[in-house]
Amino acid sequence: MASSLLLQNGRIIDPANDTDQRGDMLILDGRIAPEGAPVPENVQVVDATGCWIVPGLIDMHVHLREPGEEYKEDIVSGTRAAAAGGFTAVACMPNTRPVNDSLAITRLILARAEQGFARVYPVGAVSKGSRGESLAEFGEMKEAGVVAVSDDGVPVRDSRLMRRALEYAGDFGLPVISHSEELSLAGDGSMNEGAVSTRLGLRGVPTAAEAIMVYREIALAEFTGRPVHIAHVSTAMATELIRSAKARGVAVTAETTPHYFTLTDEAVVGYNTNAKMNPPLRSETDRQAIRRGLADGTFDAVATDHAPHSVLEKEVEFDQAANGIIGLETSVPLSLALVRDGVIEPRRFVELLSTNPARILRVRGGSLAPGSPADVTLIDPELTFDYTPESVVSKSRNSPFLGWSLQGRAVLTLVDGRAMFDLTGRAV
Ligand code: DOR
Numbered sequence: 001m002a003s004s005l006l007l008q009n010g011r012i013i014d015p016a017n018d019t020d021q022r023g024d025m026l027i028l029d030g031r032i033a034p035e036g037a038p039v040p041e042n043v044q045v046v047d048a049t050g051c052w053i054v055p056g057l058i059d060m061h062v063h064l065r066e067p068g069e070e071y072k073e074d075i076v077s078g079t080r081a082a083a084a085g086g087f088t089a090v091a092c093m094p095n096t097r098p099v100n101d102s103l104a105i106t107r108l109i110l111a112r113a114e115q116g117f118a119r120v121y122p123v124g125a126v127s128k129g130s131r132g133e134s135l136a137e138f139g140e141m142k143e144a145g146v147v148a149v150s151d152d153g154v155p156v157r158d159s160r161l162m163r164r165a166l167e168y169a170g171d172f173g174l175p176v177i178s179h180s181e182e183l184s185l186a187g188d189g190s191m192n193e194g195a196v197s198t199r200l201g202l203r204g205v206p207t208a209a210e211a212i213m214v215y216r217e218i219a220l221a222e223f224t225g226r227p228v229h230i231a232h233v234s235t236a237m238a239t240e241l242i243r244s245a246k247a248r249g250v251a252v253t254a255e256t257t258p259h260y261f262t263l264t265d266e267a268v269v270g271y272n273t274n275a276k277m278n279p280p281l282r283s284e285t286d287r288q289a290i291r292r293g294l295a296d297g298t299f300d301a302v303a304t305d306h307a308p309h310s311v312l313e314k315e316v317e318f319d320q321a322a323n324g325i326i327g328l329e330t331s332v333p334l335s336l337a338l339v340r341d342g343v344i345e346p347r348r349f350v351e352l353l354s355t356n357p358a359r360i361l362r363v364r365g366g367s368l369a370p371g372s373p374a375d376v377t378l379i380d381p382e383l384t385f386d387y388t389p390e391s392v393v394s395k396s397r398n399s400p401f402l403g404w405s406l407q408g409r410a411v412l413t414l415v416d417g418r419a420m421f422d423l424t425g426r427a428v
Pocket residue numbers: 063095152153154179276277278279307308323324325
């Protein structure tokens with residue numbers, strides 16, 4: 001283990017400390033050394049020329065499938081994929097089997113994570129079994145280590161239960177993460193409702209199914225004064241609702257994903273089940289609105305909604321296929337494309353993938369302040385690579401980006417100063 005490491009001549013970008021400058025970063029005993037600290041003689045040197053040195057990336061929305069569906073992913077394989085994608089921490093959703101609605105499952109996840117390659121922050125369920133009937137025990141889950149609550153995968157249908165969840169979770173300082181979907185409107189749709197669904201003869205989910213529920217969450221957050229976080233926003237309508245709620249001071253935060261700002265429902269053509277997720281890929285108008293929301297601060301975070309599934313769930317008829325795609329290993333290059341396209345600045349990239357997720361979840365990280373644990377990601381924004389089935393680190397292969405040539409990737413992922421992923425070959 002490298003006891004000390006010197007990242008030399010990189011571009012240090014750390015919005016939490018208002019830093020964007022060329023320089024060296026010294027890591028001593030797993031922590032970020034103060035400026036001017038003496039460099040030990042035996043220091044391992046990593047040449048960071050041309051690279052960005054950023055606070056470890058945090059993916060606030062992933063599915064690790066353990067316990068219960070380890071053939072799709074487990075905590076070790078999922079965090080290995082996270083580290084390979086530049087993430088030093090992930091927050092994992094509770095829709096495992098059984099659902100994480102308890103102290104026992106939270107503890108199990110955290111125990112398994114000790115063998116993992118990234119920090120794991122469990123999210124507990126809002127309702128017991130995520131069945132939407134009665135609230136889970138937020139107090140005991142918080143004690144065991146959950147950082148938020150969510151019934152992700154399904155919406156909290158009952159508005160009164162959602163109100164109680166916001167009030168009760170607020171008392172424990174836990175954010176509520178909303179999977180916003182009005183189920184009666186979504187019906188049995190399997191893709192976005194629009195010209196493409198008509199052409200393909202598939203039943204559609206209208207954009208209003210998302211917007212209606214986003215508005216309910218905003219109304220409840222405004223009414224209760226408690227914060228709500230909107231997961232995986234896919235539509236122009238929801239983006240506008242969040243923008244205007246923020247403008248009047250409602251405690252709402254929101255994330256979107258690389259697939260919503262990169263793809264449209266055209267990716268479904270050919271009945272491609274690797275382009276099927278919930279909410280579905282939308283129109284070009286929606287995609288452009290999401291990109292504007294990333295640029296103007298409407299969105300706080302980019303999360304992946306990494307949702308591994310095996311061929312058993314994906315190599316079936318389109319309307320039978322499971323929802324979800326893997327995302328941990330493609331988030332950095334797809335998000336860097338926003339920088340190359342002039343949509344966002346490098347600083348904003350770091351805010352969206354590190355600073356803000358840490359702030360929303362109130363977890364450590366998201367900062368390169370001297371003395372803090374050395375959770376650091378080194379990114380080469382120019383490096384190109386082919387994303388192929390053979391190269392995937394996750395246990396699952398359900399990605400619409402397979403076969404793409406991607407630009408920009410993490411070359412070194414450090415957790416507590418230890419290399420969890422290393423393409424430089426220098427940080428061992
Ligand atoms: O596409 C999705 N996959 N959306 C969800 O809400 C759940 C997720 C999963 O668990 O596979």
